Amino acid sequence: MAIPHIDGVLDARAVRATGAAIARMQESSGALPWFPGGKTDPWDHVESAMALSATGFRGEAEAAYEWSRRTQRADGSWPMELRDGVVVDPGVDSNFCAYIAVGVWHHFLIVDDAAFLRRMWPTVRSALDRTLVFARDDGAFRWAADFRTGAMFENVLITGNASIHSALRCGVEIASILDEPAERWLRAADRLADLFDRWRRDRSVLDPASTHSMDWYYPVLGGVVRGDAGRDLIDSRWSDFVVDGLGARCVDDHPWVTGAETCELALAVEAIGDTDRAAALVESIQHLRDDDGSYWTGLVFSDGKRWPVEQSCWTSAAVVLAADAISGATPAGGIFRDIALGAVVSASRRLD
Template structure:
């Protein structure tokens, strides 16, 4: 790996390394990366935490995490939504949760250069993405979940989940190309292009900038900040439209000196969402704002290098009272993207365009 990420005056390389060590310390013997020791493990946040291990030089632990994913994958290519201590708590299927392994595996390859490990994980990624593609609707959007017993799918397409799936399809396609599987690469590129066109049709334009989400494709944006910035983070909205989209709700979510709201109307800032917004900003060149956001959540940093999940700033209390693995991971990934330290630093920035630009309306 290259040098550790560093944000001068905000985070030193040693501090980022300590955050990686804090994540590694939470890993279970099985390789699972739970939310916190004794907490639940879900397939998406597990992968995000593994990505931070790759960035901070914990390659052995990262490989153990991905091998846990390979061992726990079901024959249909899916994972249960939630494990706890190795036991399945929620057996149902979330399409975005299943897709995200492709992002992590491609990121680990970019960071480590380990082609043998990429080949080892390839059957797991291929099965997962083929399963996820079964969730795609005729309009290109992806259904969000399915019942594990009946396999009946819930038809709603969620904005954040679909933006993340678009990113996953791009990474999966890159893996397929590297593995010389032209058929998979072509099928997944087609699925990504159809999803990108669904995003293109969902965002209304006013003078070239998205005014909001047109009803009929995705579930209307919720009060959660993820529905605001994720279309940018996942690569579904870029260029001047991305700037307009971010600017439109900036004052609703960003609290100067504290971070960003998880939910627009609550006095609660969270480290993971703040870091993901920083990643989205970095991907469109707004680096100074990204750095400022990571600086703002310094109050969530624990002396051991881990990060508390959030703060209710109205009363100064941390909530929930937990130092979450994935919050620490999001900080590491944001620092890496901004500093361009690891070879995987462009994992969010470099999502390939998959559809024609949105036409002006």
């Protein structure tokens, strides 16, 4: 299989080494923690599994999805945080529930394995149905809930809602392939798209943007703002977050660039057709690369120190996914670009 790469920045061997670095962090259970001995959360776990798929570590990726299938709770959710298999935070995050659909669709696009898709279907269905419980009347999704009481936090986050949109679209794709019903998910995704259309004119429909860069680029990455509007949104705060030659800030008022946010931004700008700028972003954070192919989380550029002092699984994963989007090496390279409003696969691709 072809391995992602970026001409002049990362060759396929280097990206494969990054996949191997992620695989080395995987626990025997299949979990992909932030770093060895660190926390596992269900969203970053899936992102790391996606990078394993893209770099040819199919067995390891499927072990990660099996962990998700096995550890899903009866209500369709996962704990917000586990450590060495022990639940640390049992809370339910709506975006953490939903993201499994993105990972499963991504893996299927690469391996084209009907048995995998059918095996994961109950997990995806249960997770997205649980996500829908968080929807408000206006289509926005509340952030989280107390697992024990079910009480919901009323926050409606920009990043979380944009990411849920992408997950719902991927869920619809999976359902279409399997000839399963997904009208509720499609309606929810369409309502989110309408909500973000209103958000562009009236920012009060969602919680105010935080100082984190994710709230800036995620509407583009999640597929709810595209075209000229997407380009305008990215350009509007480019100088606030992007530090030439070093990457993108995680927080707009901190002298701290992070590899994951930089590469997610690269995915967003690639999705609106700016491949050259995407490649330059990934190139800018190669100062975070370690000799073994892994990536340090970030750099405080005011004093030249890496912080936090960790090589995070999900940072390496974001590099791989950005390289795949730019090179189009795997059939899943365009997954974020192709999350179009209302796009569903042709019925001719349905499985027998």
